[in-house]
Amino acid sequence: xxxxxxxxxxxxxxxxxxxxxxxxxxxxxxxxxxxxxxxxxxxxxxxxxxxxxxxxxxxxxxxxxxxxxxxxxxxxxxxxxxxxxxxxxxxxxxxxxxxxxxxxxxxxxxxxxxxxxxxxxxxxxxxxxxxxxxxxxxxxxxxxxxxxxxxxxxxxxxxxxxxxxxxxxxxxxxxxxxxxxxxxxxxxxxxxxxxxxxxxxxxxxxxxxxxxxxxxxxxxxxxxxxxxxxxxxxxxxxxxxxxxxxxxxxxxxxxxxxxxxxxxxxxxxxxxxxxxxxxxxxxxxxxxxxxxxxxxxxxxxxxxxxxxxxxxx
Numbered sequence: 469x470x471x472x473x474x475x476x477x478x479x480x481x482x483x484x485x486x487x488x489x490x491x492x493x494x495x496x497x498x499x500x501x502x503x504x505x506x507x508x509x510x511x512x513x514x515x516x517x518x519x520x521x522x523x524x525x526x527x528x529x530x531x532x533x534x535x536x537x538x539x540x541x542x543x544x545x546x547x548x549x550x551x552x553x554x555x556x557x558x559x560x561x562x563x564x565x566x567x568x569x570x571x572x573x574x575x576x577x578x579x580x581x582x583x584x585x586x587x588x589x590x591x592x593x594x595x596x597x598x599x600x601x602x603x604x605x606x607x608x609x610x611x612x613x614x615x616x617x618x619x620x621x622x623x624x625x626x627x628x629x630x631x632x633x634x635x636x637x638x639x640x641x642x643x644x645x646x647x648x649x650x651x652x653x654x655x656x657x658x659x660x661x662x663x664x665x666x667x668x669x670x671x672x673x674x675x676x677x678x679x680x681x682x683x684x685x686x687x688x689x690x691x692x693x694x695x696x697x698x699x700x701x702x703x704x705x706x707x708x709x710x711x712x713x714x715x716x717x718x719x720x721x722x723x724x725x726x727x728x729x730x731x732x733x734x735x736x737x738x739x740x741x742x743x744x745x746x747x748x749x750x751x752x753x754x755x756x757x758x759x760x761x762x763x764x765x766x767x768x769x770x771x772x773x774x775x776x777x778x779x780x781x
Contacts, residue, residue: 469674470732472669477495483656485640485645485651490637493635494635505628505635507637508611508638509639518567523666524666524669526668526671534573540580542561545595563602568607573612574622578624585630591606603672629715634751686735691736693780694741698773699712701776702773711753
């Protein structure tokens with residue numbers, strides 16, 4: 469089972485070059501049942517990465533291109549009156565899938581952003597008073613441009629907290645970008661994955677089985693105490709208005725178990741906790757205005773927190 473996930477990482481790495489940490493985070497999130505934000509400038513293969521993932525794990529994939537005029541019904545669906553049957557028929561929206569790519573989520577207004585809240589937290593959608601379940605594999609991956617770009621709507625804290633990770637997708641290094649161009653010259657066409665030679669590696673049943681194995685990874689009391697000290701310590705950081713929530717603590721625990729499982733260990737170590745701190749916390753911490761004026765970054769606050777809380781022996 470673990471070999472399949474390693475093979476998945478290798479296969480994606482042959483196409484998405486120079487983004488190994490992002491691929492690793494997506495694997496952890498998939499095992500920990502956590503949604504992900506991919507933030508980066510246009511053209512850094514965010515959408516291609518998600519499409520590759522869905523192809524390799526045989527997941528049903530739907531994409532929503534979010535713009536200022538997209539309405540909640542465009543995402544969730546709506547009831548339409550059928551003249552033949554004289555009844556309302558539910559036309560399901562793209563959210564009824566296994567892998568939902570919410571492309572440029574911060575380009576759409578808060579009303580449409582909020583349409584994802586129930587689905588992300590409870591894996592269900594309520595339409596016209598009826599609650600409809602989503603697939604147990606339902607996974608939201610949202611892309612967004614940096615907020616300093618024009619025409620963006622920052623996600624509210626309640627929605628940000630429903631994402632397990634926020635990964636920053638940066639430009640690849642020179643060697644990776646040159647290899648990317650070589651792949652294009654060699655015939656790879658990123659806009660037509662049907663011609664790609666890659667084949668599915670996993671399916672839904674194997675992913676669900678792997679998640680059960682992840683939950684059996686042992687966590688010592690000292691590791692739990694360390695995680696809780698980090699969470700509670702974040703709430704008293706002088707630079708922050710908002711620290712980590714209880715939901716963040718649960719996600720941190722599950723993600724640490726997933727990371728240990730991927731590294732072929734049966735127990736969680738402090739390095740597992742520390743290794744995922746940046747993507748897990750950077751979208752949850754809200755800086756005080758004075759800290760922003762002083763040029764303090766959220767990543768710097770996270771690193772200070774990790775250095776301040778003693779690591780268990």
